[in-house]
Amino acid sequence: MSLQTVYDNTQICKLEEKFSVVKSENTPGADPKTFLFEGKYPLEPFREGTRGTYGGEFVAQALVAAYDSIEDKDFDVHSLHSYFLKAGLMDSNMRYEVTITSEGRNYCNRLVKCYQIHSNELCFILMASFTRANSIQQRQESFGALDEEKMNHPRTKVPFEFLREPFYTFDKYKHKLDKLPQLEHTNGNLMHIITPEVWKATDKEKLIDPGRREFGIFFKVIDNTKLAEEPRKANMVDFAFASDSFYLSTVMRAVFPLLDYKKDFFRVSLDHTIHFHDTNFDPTEWMFIDYKFVRLSNDRVLVTSLYFTLDRRLVASVLQEAMALFPLKLALQSKHGSYKL
Numbered sequence: 001m002s003l004q005t006v007y008d009n010t011q012i013c014k015l016e017e018k019f020s021v022v023k024s025e026n027t028p029g030a031d032p033k034t035f036l037f038e039g040k041y042p043l044e045p046f047r048e049g050t051r052g053t054y055g056g057e058f059v060a061q062a063l064v065a066a067y068d069s070i071e072d073k074d075f076d077v078h079s080l081h082s083y084f085l086k087a088g089l090m091d092s093n094m095r096y097e098v099t100i101t102s103e104g105r106n107y108c109n110r111l112v113k114c115y116q117i118h119s120n121e122l123c124f125i126l127m128a129s130f131t132r133a134n135s136i137q138q139r140q141e142s143f144g145a146l147d148e149e150k151m152n153h154p155r156t157k158v159p160f161e162f163l164r165e166p167f168y169t170f171d172k173y174k175h176k177l178d179k180l181p182q183l184e185h186t187n188g189n190l191m192h193i194i195t196p197e198v199w200k201a202t203d204k205e206k207l208i209d210p211g212r213r214e215f216g217i218f219f220k221v222i223d224n225t226k227l228a229e230e231p232r233k234a235n236m237v238d239f240a241f242a243s244d245s246f247y248l249s250t251v252m253r254a255v256f257p258l259l260d261y262k263k264d265f266f267r268v269s270l271d272h273t274i275h276f277h278d279t280n281f282d283p284t285e286w287m288f289i290d291y292k293f294v295r296l297s298n299d300r301v302l303v304t305s306l307y308f309t310l311d312r313r314l315v316a317s318v319l320q321e322a323m324a325l326f327p328l329k330l331a332l333q334s335k336h337g338s339y340k341l
Contacts, residue, residue, distance in 0.1 A: 013228035019061040037065045037096040052087030056244035062126040065096035066110040075130040082126040092118035163314040167290040169216040193218040201257040210254045214292045221283045239283040254293040266325040273319040281315040
C-alpha cells in the first residue's frame with residue numbers, strides 16, 4: 001500500500017496506518033531488553049520540495065514504536081523528551097531500536113533510537129514515559145464510587161487538580177471558528193485557524209517585551225481516530241504529530257508588531273518535549289494552543305505552549321527549543337520591548 005492509498009482510504013484511521021511499524025526479529029545474542037521495528041512508510045516533509053522530515057512525523061512514529069514495545073495496553077504515554085539529530089529523507093523508511101529502561105507496575109519507560117535505513121544514520125532520539133490511569137475523568141469516577149472510609153484512607157490517591165486559564169482569544173473566537181479562515185497544510189493532515197491578533201499586535205501589546213507576548217491559535221488533525229484499532233493510542237499519536245507544527249514560524253511575531261512571512265530567516269527544531277496531562281481528548285476536534293516565546297539567546301529560541309480542549313481543559317503542554325538565526329537587517333528592525341542588539 002502506498003502513502004497516497006492510505007490517504008485516499010476513508011475506512012481507516014489514516015495516521016494510525018501511516019505511522020504503523022513492523023516488529024523485526026532480534027539477532028542472536030542481542031540485548032533482550034531492546035526491540036527492533038521498521039516503519040511501514042517513509043516519513044514526509046511538511047510539504048513537497050522542503051528540506052527534511054517534518055518533526056511531528058519523527059515524534060509520532062517513534063511514539064508508536066515505544067507503545068508497541070509494551071504488552072500491557074492499560075499504559076498510556078504521559079511524557080516524552082526528544083532530540084532532532086539529522087534531517088530525515090524519503091529515500092527509505094525508518095528503523096527503530098526501542099530499549100526498556102524501566103518496567104514498573106504503574107510506570108514504565110522506553111528509549112527509542114530512530115535510524116534512516118538506507119544510510120544507517122541516527123536521525124532522532126526519544127525517551128517516553130508511560131503510566132496507568134492517566135484519564136482524569138476515569139479517576140474521578142473511580143474515586144466517587146468509594147465509600148467515605150476509603151476516600152479518607154491515607155493511601156488513597158485523590159484526583160485533586162488545578163489548571164490555568166487559556167489566553168483571552170480562546171473565549172473571543174471559540175464560538176466563531178466556522179467564520180474564520182482555515183488553513184489546511186502538512187500534506188492535508190493538519191488544519192489551523194490563525195486569529196487576527198497573531199497577524200497584528202494591538203497598541204497595548206507593543207509595549208510588552210517579546211518574551212511576555214502571548215498568542216493563541218486553533219488547530220485540529222484531519223483524521224478519524226474513531227476508526228482506529230486502538231483509538232486512545234491513536235489520539236495520543238495524532239496529537240504528537242500535530243505538536244511540532246506551525247507555531248515556531250510565528251517567532252517573528254514575538255519580535256515585530258506584524259507577522260510578515262516575506263521576512264525570511266532560518267529556523268529548525270532542536271528538541272521537543274510533551275507532557276500529556278490527560279487522555280480524555282480528541283485532537284481531530286478543534287483545540288486551542290496558548291503559547292509564547294520566552295527567550296531568544298545564542299541563536300536558540302524557547303517556546304512554551306499549552307493545549308486546551310474547547311471545554312477549557314488543559315490536556316497537554318509542549319516545550320521546544322529551536323535554532324533561530326535572525327539576520328542583522330531583521331534584528332535592527334526590532335523597536336519594541338527590551339531586547340536589543
